[in-house]
Amino acid sequence: MSWQGIEGHDDVVEQFRRTLGRGRLASTYLFVGPNGVGKHAFAHKLAQTLLCQTNPPERLEPCGHCASCQQVQAGTHPDLIVVAKPDEKSEIPVQLLIGSGDRRMREGLCHDISLKPFMGGRRVAIIDDADYLNEEGANCLLKTLEEPPPRSVIILVSSSVDRQLPTIRSRSQIIRFAPLARDVVASLLLSQGIAANHEEAQRLATYSEGSLARARELAGAELWKFRGELVSRLAEARFDSVRLAKAVLAFVDEAGKEAPLRRARARQIVTFAAEFYRQLVRRLTGVSPTGDAELAKAVEIAAMNWPAGGEDAVACVERCFDALAHIDRNANQAIWIECWVDDLSRLIARKAA
Numbered sequence: 001m002s003w004q005g006i007e008g009h010d011d012v013v014e015q016f017r018r019t020l021g022r023g024r025l026a027s028t029y030l031f032v033g034p035n036g037v038g039k040h041a042f043a044h045k046l047a048q049t050l051l052c053q054t055n056p057p058e059r060l061e062p063c064g065h066c067a068s069c070q071q072v073q074a075g076t077h078p079d080l081i082v083v084a085k086p087d088e089k090s091e092i093p094v095q096l097l098i099g100s101g102d103r104r105m106r107e108g109l110c111h112d113i114s115l116k117p118f119m120g121g122r123r124v125a126i127i128d129d130a131d132y133l134n135e136e137g138a139n140c141l142l143k144t145l146e147e148p149p150p151r152s153v154i155i156l157v158s159s160s161v162d163r164q165l166p167t168i169r170s171r172s173q174i175i176r177f178a179p180l181a182r183d184v185v186a187s188l189l190l191s192q193g194i195a196a197n198h199e200e201a202q203r204l205a206t207y208s209e210g211s212l213a214r215a216r217e218l219a220g221a222e223l224w225k226f227r228g229e230l231v232s233r234l235a236e237a238r239f240d241s242v243r244l245a246k247a248v249l250a251f252v253d254e255a256g257k258e259a260p261l262r263r264a265r266a267r268q269i270v271t272f273a274a275e276f277y278r279q280l281v282r283r284l285t286g287v288s289p290t291g292d293a294e295l296a297k298a299v300e301i302a303a304m305n306w307p308a309g310g311e312d313a314v315a316c317v318e319r320c321f322d323a324l325a326h327i328d329r330n331a332n333q334a335i336w337i338e339c340w341v342d343d344l345s346r347l348i349a350r351k352a353a
Helices: 010-021 037-049 067-076 135-146 166-170 182-191 200-205 210-216 221-234 239-251 259-284 291-306 311-327 333-352
Strands: 028-032 080-083 123-125 150-157 173-176
Touching: 028 037, 037 067, 037 123, 037 150, 173 259, 182 200, 182 210, 210 259, 221 239, 221 259, 221 291, 239 259, 239 333, 259 291, 259 311, 259 333, 311 333
Parallel strands: 028 150, 028 173, 080 123, 123 150
Antiparallel strands: none
8 A cells, every 4th residue: 555655664654643643743753774665755745744734634644735735845844854964975964953153053953943833833854864973963963852842843764773872762763664565666666667567677676675776776787787697607616706706896896986886786796696595595405496587597507516405505695694794884895895705605615525
């Protein structure tokens, strides 16, 4: 079921429907869940619901036509404050929260949320990139969360509760957003023209980890060409780890100069490898692999080259998960790639010896 065009979060919708029906809206919410599942869209649609001048909030149906709804949609509503990390910054500047210089505490989110509403009965603030709050910014925000202004709602949007200070978590009601179902991702890819056909949509959705944003990242033809080369090499009884590591490093670097782009591509490559070994485990234990024809062919070749059971294939899957953790910790790119590929080669060679 879709709520206001947002798919896959019926439980969150019902939670807010009950909350608003009882008049028990909290002053601070922490939306957590994977990137690209609709948290941002939900926060903005909830703000529109709370500020709508036509329908009462408990209906959870903003009319979309009143002046307030239209201003929310245009990003010009005087009672909606949105803070996000600027593209050129690595963190949310503290000035966006408390002002700067001689304007300290006379502008910024903490000041603006305390003002009397201009158009309606409340003010709403959304921190769209709460993962990028530094310690100073989080501590500045803390006083506002401890003593929230009357008729105010603050929504922090984050990928994980662990990315927030314990003091922020303890003063927020946590709302968890689950990954989207594969069929939901596939349907969205088709409706938005990202995938050309059902087969492509299903393939992208399979590797999306329930994230529409990740599915969009996977849509490039050059990525799938490299995926074919990757699984073909992994299927060999003994592959050249040095050559493969150099190829992976070069392809990651081709993503661009921005570190987030390179990390995203690195995650895609490691996820491809993890899925390859996961399907190999299925094949070695007598279960038919799933996935596209290219992957199935590589898995069949690997199975013929694998002389024993699936325990080392399981170890390869686990080593891929370790590599993903290294990516998330911003480990040195060249080092983790070399170690990851070398470890996979050793695991395979151990069985082939």
